[in-house]
Amino acid sequence: MCVRQRRYRVFAVTAVEGRGAVPVTADQLPALRRRVSGVLITTQILGGLGVATGIALAAVLAKQVSGTESLSGLAPTATVTGTAVLSMPFAALMTARGRRPGLVLGYLVGALGAGVVVLAASIGSFPLLLCGMAGFGAASSANLQSRFAAADLAEPEQRARAISHVVWATTIGAVLGPNIAAPAGRSVSGLGIPAAAGPFLWAGGIFLIAAVVVAVLLRPDPLLTARALAPDEDRSAAARSLRAGFAAVAASPQARLALVTVAVSHTAMVSVMAMTPVELGHHGAGIDLVGLVISGHVAGMYAFSPLMGRLSDRVGRLSGIGLAVGLLACAAFLAGTAGGSHGRIALGLFVLGLGWSAGLVSGSALLTDSVPQPARAPAQGLSDLTMNTSAGIGGAVAGLVVAEASYGWLNLTAACLLIPLAALALLTRSRKIPVSDVPRRVAGRPGR
Numbered sequence: 417m418c419v420r421q422r423r424y425r426v427f428a429v430t431a432v433e434g435r436g437a438v439p440v441t442a443d444q445l446p447a448l449r450r451r452v453s454g455v456l457i458t459t460q461i462l463g464g465l466g467v468a469t470g471i472a473l474a475a476v477l478a479k480q481v482s483g484t485e486s487l488s489g490l491a492p493t494a495t496v497t498g499t500a501v502l503s504m505p506f507a508a509l510m511t512a513r514g515r516r517p518g519l520v521l522g523y524l525v526g527a528l529g530a531g532v533v534v535l536a537a538s539i540g541s542f543p544l545l546l547c548g549m550a551g552f553g554a555a556s557s558a559n560l561q562s563r564f565a566a567a568d569l570a571e572p573e574q575r576a577r578a579i580s581h582v583v584w585a586t587t588i589g590a591v592l593g594p595n596i597a598a599p600a601g602r603s604v605s606g607l608g609i610p611a612a613a614g615p616f617l618w619a620g621g622i623f624l625i626a627a628v629v630v631a632v633l634l635r636p637d638p639l640l641t642a643r644a645l646a647p648d649e650d651r652s653a654a655a656r657s658l659r660a661g662f663a664a665v666a667a668s669p670q671a672r673l674a675l676v677t678v679a680v681s682h683t684a685m686v687s688v689m690a691m692t693p694v695e696l697g698h699h700g701a702g703i704d705l706v707g708l709v710i711s712g713h714v715a716g717m718y719a720f721s722p723l724m725g726r727l728s729d730r731v732g733r734l735s736g737i738g739l740a741v742g743l744l745a746c747a748a749f750l751a752g753t754a755g756g757s758h759g760r761i762a763l764g765l766f767v768l769g770l771g772w773s774a775g776l777v778s779g780s781a782l783l784t785d786s787v788p789q790p791a792r793a794p795a796q797g798l799s800d801l802t803m804n805t806s807a808g809i810g811g812a813v814a815g816l817v818v819a820e821a822s823y824g825w826l827n828l829t830a831a832c833l834l835i836p837l838a839a840l841a842l843l844t845r846s847r848k849i850p851v852s853d854v855p856r857r858v859a860g861r862p863g864r
Contacts, residue, residue: 448641449569453578455633456562457585459626463523463559464586464718466622468593469600469615470530470552471495472710473703475693475815477533477612482542485694489815492690493808494546498529498553499560500804506557507797508658514637515565516630519558523627526555530620537613552616555623557800559586563776564796567784568638569645573729576736576781580725583777587718594707594714601703639793646789661794664787670733671795673844674783675802677737680837681775682803684744684830685768687810688751689713692765695823699756709762716769724777733785734845736778741838743771745831752827764827 471492478491502525510518529551536544563579570578593615600618601611609617665671692713693706701709728736751764780799787795810830817826 452638460585461589462626465589466619468590470619472594472597473612486819493811494549495553497808498550499556503800511793514640516634519630522554522558523623527620527623530616533616537610568642576728577725580721583721590714591711594710658794661791664791668786670786674779677779679803679806683807683810685772686807687814713765713769716766721773724774728778733782740775748827748831752824
């Protein structure tokens with residue numbers, strides 16, 4: 417039995433999970449939201465710590481193993497490629513079994529990939545290093561999918577904030593990660609492992625802890641519970657298929673704008689961020705300074721995400737996307753014209769993180785708003801596939817651009833990517849295509 421109340425709340429008596437049933441009532445739903453949020457925040461801290469610890473020196477390690485700077489961009493590119501390739505299998509698993517199995521598998525594969533990176537660095541195998549980096553990207557995929565898990569049970573008018581709170585939690589681990597890269601490297605000095613590979617050894621252990629936390633504590637599963645709370649939706653297997661997710665995105669101008677937003681924001685951020693440690697090294701920066709600059713960048717990515725979520729919920733998704741375009745353009749100008757100024761590069765990277773945060777939160781919330789509940793998990797998987805595939809290509813090109821031209825040209829190229837996004841957002845606004853329709857009706861506010 418279910419009851420439909422004002423404000424479009426729908427409550428169900430049971431939420432099927434696996435072979436059992438977990439009772440969920442209207443009074444219990446707020447506590448369930450807090451529990452799910454708490455677990456996701458914990459795993460985001462752990463996942464952010466592991467990913468940032470390893471990725472801070474990915475380009476440096478690739479340069480050491482390959483012996484050439486032109487291939488250094490392939491290590492972060494392999495990570496992004498792994499994140500992209502694994503997004504759809506994880507989305508398919510979540511669609512069929514719920515969020516918990518997909519997140520657990522993501523962290524386990526990430527831990528395995530970290531181990532392969534350490535092995536590859538020890539024996540000097542660049543192809544094996546790239547394979548390990550691809551597996552390492554699975555943990556990034558799990559972290560990205562967690563933001564959608566936070567939105568599963570959120571009120572429609574609070575989805576951006578729910579997403580942003582989980583994204584914010586990554587701040588703690590992600591800011592600490594680059595700064596423990598140096599001690600992690602020193603800790604393996606007596607084991608015959610290159611110092612630049614030490615952070616990956618630590619990251620693998622952290623991912624295993626995150627997998628255990630999700631497996632034990634993320635109960636009941638938020639996606640399965642959300643389906644039970646929407647009894648009027650089509651529950652057939654066809655409605656939850658990957659094909660249904662693709663069709664839902666293709667049929668919605670809002671969903672297409674959301675996909676372009678997250679893809680462009682992520683590509684611009686990854687391309688510039690991946691080559692910044694190499695650029696800093698050209699101007700005499702040591703590993704500790706590189707860690708501080710990347711920490712500032714990561715703080716910009718995550719620390720202000722609750723502000724981005726609140727803005728997106730209050731002033732609309734399109735305004736959030738516009739803010740992202742402006743910040744990313746400003747970041748490209750600052751970093752691209754920095755020359756040998758470490759401070760200007762650091763400021764540019766910080767603003768780059770802010771732009772990424774605005775784009776990811778607004779785009780993710782808009783995508784969730786724009787597709788039916790049964791098709792959300794596959795549509796969200798498609799979003800992560802798109803954003804990471806484009807970022808993987810961007811990361812590969814970034815190394816070549818810096819090697820053949822300069823870091824300044826790389827930033828100019830990233831800025832050019834913003835032009836089609838800005839045009840699409842303006843077209844959506846000029847045609848008055850309704851964006852975030854459900855939150856507008858719920859909150860009783862005028863159109864966004």
